[in-house]
Each structure stands twice: as C-alpha cells, then as structure tokens.
Amino acid sequence: MKIKQVEELVGITKKNIRFYEDQGLLEVKRADNGYREYGLEDVKRLQEIRLLRKLAIPIEDMRQMYGGEKSLRSCLEFQMGEMERQKKNLRQIQAFCEELLNADISLETLNAPQCLEQMERLEKEGTNFMDIRKTDVHKKKIMGAALGGGIMIVFMAAMIGFMVWGCMEDPVPIGVMLFMIGIPAAVIIGVIAAMIGRVREIEGGEEDEASKY
Known part of the structure; x- marks a missing residue:
C-alpha cells in the first residue's frame, strides 16, 4: 500500500513516517519502480511506534527495543520512574505557588528577586521550572x-x-x-x-x- 493509505490507517503524518524510517525504526521495502511499498507489518510497527511515543518512550529506547538490546518492560519501568520524578517536580512547584498565595501578596508587594533566589535554590535541588x-x-x-x-x-x-x-x-x-x-x-x-x-x-x-x- 502507499504512504497515503498508511497515514489514514495509523493516524500519523507522512513526515513522521519518513522520520521514523530515517531513525531506523522502520524498514520499508521498495517496489520494482523504486517507490516504497508498505505492508501490514509496517502498519503494525507504526502503530506500535505511535503508542510508545504517546507514552513518551524516547526514540533511542525504541531503537534499542527493536534491536533486541532492551525489553519493553525495562523501558516502561524507566518511564514510570520518569513520571514519578515529574510528579515530584510538579508538587514542588505547586508548593511554591501555595507559599505565595498564603503570603497574601500582590503584584506591588511581590519581591521578585527574593523569589528568584528561592527558585534557583530549588533548581539546584532538582526542581525544574519552565524554561x-x-x-x-x-x-x-x-x-x-x-x-x-x-x-x-x-x-x-x-x-x-x-x-x-x-x-x-x-x-x-x-x-x-x-x-x-x-x-x-x-x-x-x-x-x-x-x-x-x-x-x-x-x-x-x-x-x-x-x-x-
């Protein structure tokens, strides 16, 4: 089948499909005329890639999975750890916002330099504020x-x-x-x-x- 049909079946763009090919996640056979010819196995692989990317699995991890160097379980366990770190990060940012709310300050009384210093200390401890x-x-x-x-x-x-x-x-x-x-x-x-x-x-x-x- 052609790439347009694959787009419709999988729900990702032609640009993404070509990108995954370039990254070595997908090897598509070519017809005698040189055009790519996608099969059901390619569709299955792209559906897997779409699922894993929606779970924020890195490209490199997927490449290693398909190369037999990593298992799906190990990647999911690592991702769970990342999500726990993100949750902790959000809790720390939430606590910072609550501290400002409890101080009952206004824009006029906001001490931005002091808050930024506090943010920098938290960042050194691992908190990630917006870049x-x-x-x-x-x-x-x-x-x-x-x-x-x-x-x-x-x-x-x-x-x-x-x-x-x-x-x-x-x-x-x-x-x-x-x-x-x-x-x-x-x-x-x-x-x-x-x-x-x-x-x-x-x-x-x-x-x-x-x-x-």
Whole structure:
C-alpha cells in the first residue's frame, strides 16, 4: 500500500513516517519502480511506534527495543520512574505557588528577586521550572513565521487585485486572466501551507522531540 493509505490507517503524518524510517525504526521495502511499498507489518510497527511515543518512550529506547538490546518492560519501568520524578517536580512547584498565595501578596508587594533566589535554590535541588528561553523563543519564531508569511500573502493578494483591475481596463481572454491570477494564488496557497508546517514544527514536531534523546 502507499504512504497515503498508511497515514489514514495509523493516524500519523507522512513526515513522521519518513522520520521514523530515517531513525531506523522502520524498514520499508521498495517496489520494482523504486517507490516504497508498505505492508501490514509496517502498519503494525507504526502503530506500535505511535503508542510508545504517546507514552513518551524516547526514540533511542525504541531503537534499542527493536534491536533486541532492551525489553519493553525495562523501558516502561524507566518511564514510570520518569513520571514519578515529574510528579515530584510538579508538587514542588505547586508548593511554591501555595507559599505565595498564603503570603497574601500582590503584584506591588511581590519581591521578585527574593523569589528568584528561592527558585534557583530549588533548581539546584532538582526542581525544574519552565524554561523561558525555550518557550519564549518558540513564540518569537511563530510570530516571525506569521509576519513573514503574512507580508507575502498581502503582496500576492495586492498583485491579484492589480491584475484584475488591469484586465477590467484592458480586457484579455479569460484563460490568460486565470493563468495570470493563478500564479500569485498558487504562491499564497504555498505560503499558507509552509506557515502551517513551520508552526507545527516550532511547537514540537517529532523532529524536535527526537533531538531531546
């Protein structure tokens, strides 16, 4: 079967499927014409990968599992330990927030330097607060992608408007007009698709997730 059918069966994107191939989690046979030909075993493997990724099993651990170096049980046990650490981390952050609430402070009376010092002490002890460098930079990247794409869309839309106006002033065959308008319209569609893809990638596509492991 073709990759489009596999997408529908498994519920993951073509981009993710190709990524898993690149990571060595999936080996797809090729037909005589050179195109990938997916079988039921590939679908089964991708369903397993999707399940394991939803459980936040790292790519490297899955690679070792399929290579016979690790068992599913050992990976799940490790993941349980990670979740316990995350729960402990959340409890510590919750306790910090409760401490601020119990102090009955306002924005005007908030001693930010003192709180930051306390946070730094907790971080040295293992608590992980939000990484503002990563989170805020992601927002900046999204805004940059939207701004750049928006400018291009406005420019192409203005070009379409100018072409329509020109055709009304000096009529041309309908086929020629549609061809002229079709070029900037295609650019607009391409820019929108690229913007959507870029935003998804910035917000944490599979490639970004894999870079953690």
